[in-house]
Structures are given as structure tokens and as C-alpha cells.
């Protein structure tokens with residue numbers, strides 16, 4: 001089943017056709033008889049004349065004003081979709097937002113824009129980024145999100161600028177748990193289930209308290225129902241994070257997301273990028289390097305991020321690596337459900353209080369400073 005089977009895609013999406021597509025998607029996913037309807041946070045959204053939930057539609061002028069004419073000083077990042085700017089929306093009480101402007105010559109395009117608007121307009125969860133609205137004026141395609149003041153997980157794991165504190169162990173566990181909860185919502189609560197397809201460190205955004213929220217749904221697909229296995233015709237995602245069966249055959253299931261989760265979790269534990277060509281050839285692919293070490297408990301400490309300076313509970317490290325290796329199993333059916341991962345991570349992240357008290361007693365190998 002194609003994600004777009006419920007709504008005809010048009011290359012030139014006008015405001016009204018976009019609204020219609022959104023309405024069709026709404027009717028398809030959230031028919032009144034469907035019990036999952038309750039998961040939508042209704043108060044946060046506008047409604048159209050028939051009571052359907054919609055995101056706010058902005059004019060290009062409004063977003064230009066919000067970002068000081070898309071000034072480079074307001075730019076907070078750049079990805080495959082285009083540049084992301086910080087802005088303030090006057091009509092929303094000067095609400096601070098992130099404005100993502102589609103690069104017209106970019107690799108990703110209208111199809112991803114539409115998927116993003118559709119999915120985020122109708123799925124709401126504390127671990128998914130909130131779409132404030134969008135602009136589809138002429139050939140402009142712009143997405144407006146809640147602003148996440150701590151940027152992406154990637155910004156806190158790799159190539160930290162001097163003086164920036166690395167994430168401590170428990171914050172890493174809390175982020176992993178929240179991100180897994182976001183996936184659990186998509187896999188088990190959304191109906192039909194949604195396969196996220198692009199789970200990676202740069203797509204996990206962090207608020208002021210380091211609560212994680214998944215972003216970028218342009219690649220997401222509605223998942224299979226019943227026993228059917230989803231086969232995708234367009235193999236996409238980000239190299240390195242893709243499950244082996246998805247990369248080789250295009251076979252897409254919720255377990256492909258579980259594999260990607262395993263990769264990101266390994267990045268969080270090791271502080272290494274999934275692909276790092278500045279390393280020796282044996283170490284440039286994180287998963288290939290880590291798998292033999294994961295089979296030998298005595299080698300586990302070599303996998304811990306040196307920036308943690310030994311500040312982690314030994315048992316927690318063992319358990320975290322055990323979870324990562326299960327998610328990374330070649331056999332997709334043997335990987336855990338993301339709900340089971342959430343439960344296991346809940347225990348590891350819960351140590352926040354206990355761990356701080358136990359600090360000197362049992363668990364840390366060596367002292368050092370982390371945020």
C-alpha cells in the first residue's frame with residue numbers, strides 16, 4: 001500500500017488541493033469510528049468549517065517578516081530539504097518557531113513536503129515535533145515548527161566545539177527512551193501504523209530540557225496492516241542507518257525503524273558517527289566495528305564514549321549494549337518491538353535519581369565532568 005494511495009498527489013499543489021489532500025488523509029486515517037482518534041491533541045490545532053484539524057497556513061510575507069527576510073543570522077541549520085531559520089510569528093504572540101524553507105533545487109521535494117504536512121497535522125505526541133503550520137504560496141514550500149532550543153541530538157554527540165559539555169549518561173538514556181516512545185506511538189498507536197524510515201541523530205530534536213522529539217516525516221510511510229509485509233518501491237532513508245533487508249530488497253516494516261534505532265543508540269553510547277571516514281578502515285563503519293566487541297562482555301568498556309570519562313553505571317552500559325545489539329540483529333523478525341525497547345530503556349533512564357545517589361558507591365569507573 002502506498003502512503004499516497006489515499007490522496008492523489010499533484011506536482012503543483014495549490015492551497016485548496018493541499019487542503020483537500022489533508023482532508024482525505026484525515027478521513028482515511030481517523031475515521032470517526034476509529035478508536036485511535038483520541039490521540040490527537042485537539043486544542044493545539046485549528047479546525048476547518050467541517051471540524052477537521054488543520055495546521056495554520058502562513059503567507060510568504062508573514063514568514064519573511066518572522067525570519068527578517070530569511071536572514072543568514074537567523075539560520076540554525078541546513079539539511080536535504082533546505083535551510084532552517086529561527087523566527088518569531090507576530091500573529092501568534094511572537095511565538096518562536098523554526099522555519100524550514102524548501103530548497104527549490106534540492107533533492108527532496110513536493111512529495112516530502114506534502115507527506116510532512118499530512119503526517120504532522122494529524123499525529124500528535126509529546127515525542128513528535130509539533131508542526132505550527134506551513135506556506136504553499138506559488139512555488140514556495142515552507143514548514144513552520146515549534147522551536148527546539150537545544151537543536152538536534154547530532155549537535156550534542158559529535159565534534160563538540162571547545163567548552164561545550166557532552167551529554168551525561170542518564171540524559172542519553174532519557175533521550176533514547178523518549179525517541180523510542182516517539183517510534184512506539186507511530187508503530188503501535190497511530191492507525192494505520194506509520195513507518196518513520198529516517199530515524200537518525202539529526203532528526204531527533206531536543207527542547208530546553210533535553211526532551212526529544214522526532215522530526216522530518218517526509219519519508220514516512222503508512223505501514224502494513226495484518227500479516228502483510230510492506231515492500232517499498234523507493235528505497236530511501238540515510239545510508240548507514242538503513243536496516244540491511246530494507247537496503248537490499250526494499251522490504252520495509254516497523255522493524256526497519258527498530259534497526260535504525262539500534263544504530264542511533266549505539267552512536268549515543270559510543271559518541272561515534274555511524275559512518276566516519278576520518279577513522280581507519282576497520283573503524284569507519286560503527287556497526288561493523290562494534291559487532292565483534294558486542295559479543296565479548298570484557299570489551300564493553302571500549303565501546304563507551306571517551307567523553308563520558310567513565311561516568312556511567314557498569315550494569316547500565318551492559319544493558320544498553322544488549323538492547324542495541326538486539327535492535328541490530330540481521331534477522332528483522334528477531335529484533336524487539338519498539339514498545340519492549342521503551343520498557344527496557346525506562347529502567348535505564350529511571351536511574352537518574354538513584355544513580356546520582358549511588359554515584360560514589362558502586363557504579364562509576366572513574367570520575368570526570370559531564371553536563
Ligand SMILES: Nc1ncnc2c1ncn2[C@@H]1O[C@H](COP(=O)(O)OP(=O)(O)OP(=O)(O)O)[C@@H](O)[C@H]1O
Nearest residue numbers: 077078079080081084098145146147148151152202
Ligand atoms: N524545529 C526545530 N527547532 C530548532 N532547530 C531545528 C528545528 N528543525 C531543524 N532544526 C535545525 O536545523 C538542522 C537541519 O535540519 P533538517 O531536518 O533540515 O536537516 P537534517 O536533519 O540535518 O538532514 P536531512 O535533510 O537529511 O533530514 C537540524 O540539525 C537542527 O539543528
Ligand SMILES: [Mg+2]
Nearest residue numbers: 079202203216
Ligand atoms: Mg532532519
